[in-house]
Amino acid sequence: QFRALVENSPEAIYVGADGKFLYLNPAAVRLFGANSADELIGQPYMDRIHPDYHAVVNDRVRHIVDEKVNVAPLDEKYVRLNGELVDVEVSAVPFRYGDLNAGLVFFRDITERKKAEAELRTQAERHSTLLATTGDGFWICDLQGRLLEVNDAFARMTGYTREELLNLTIPDIEAVETPEDTAQHIHKVLTEGFDRFESKHRHKSGRVYDVEILSSYWATQNKLLVFTRDITEQKKAEAELRKSRELLRSIAISKVLTEAMGIGIIGVNAQHRVVFANPYAQHLLGTT
Secondary structure, eight states, rough: OHHHHTTTSSSEEEETTTTTTEEEEEEHHHHOOSSGGTTTTBBBBBBBGGGHHHHHHHHHHHHIIOOOEEEEEEEEEETTTTTTTTEEEEEEEEEEEEEEEEEEEEEOOHHHHHHHHHHHHHHHHHHHHHHHHHHSSSEEOOOOOEEEOHHHHHHHSOOOOOHHHHTBBBHBSSSSHOOOHHHHHHHHHHHHEEEEEEEEEOTTTOOOEEEEEEEETTTTEEEEEEEEOHHHHHHHHHHHHHHHHHHHHHHHHHHHHHSSSSOEEEEEEETSSSEEEOHHHHHHTTTT
């Protein structure tokens, strides 16, 4: 029953003693890229372990064979017979094999897991770089409004250091909204997944500036992800544009009225020079 269990186990298993393979189950044979256990039995198991891990493995063998203690699982690289490298997770226990003190070694292919971990690290580094270099402020807060993480842009925007910000809450930087307003925004993010609005924040110096807020819900961590953009200059430009449009509208209306009226109208500047004359004024004075 024990042999059937080991022979049919999806876990790769081998027995090693005196630096050599003494037994390999079919899963171990397949993982090493052999056609049968005979190709490996009697061969040095160090040949199948990447040189970078030889020192670690030798130390583990000493613990297992000489001190008769189990060792914790360890990630290593094994070398298949064709030279291909494979990432494995290895654990081992002391084992009596005939008259020999041996090690019973369990290992599994974790190549795909390693690829996934590497991809996650790459994505994390990419996101970290993006957040560090973006001109927008970025921060993470909990559902009580406590700031948990901020990027450099947000620190520059607020005038606080990162350490100072991590001791603040949203009401500490919010200039116009009440804590009740903040709670409503958080509730909207929780129910709809995101929220976008404009507000005003207070700089450390006391200066108030306009901001656009875009927040979303990080469900797996039960936190809010928030992007903040300083739109003070944008607001000024919009105000100037409105003034310009109102001025143009006033000029257009005045032009229609003055040209239609049966009286002469003349405009002069502070230096008493004529800057405008309607057609009737030109007619009366006999000049353009």
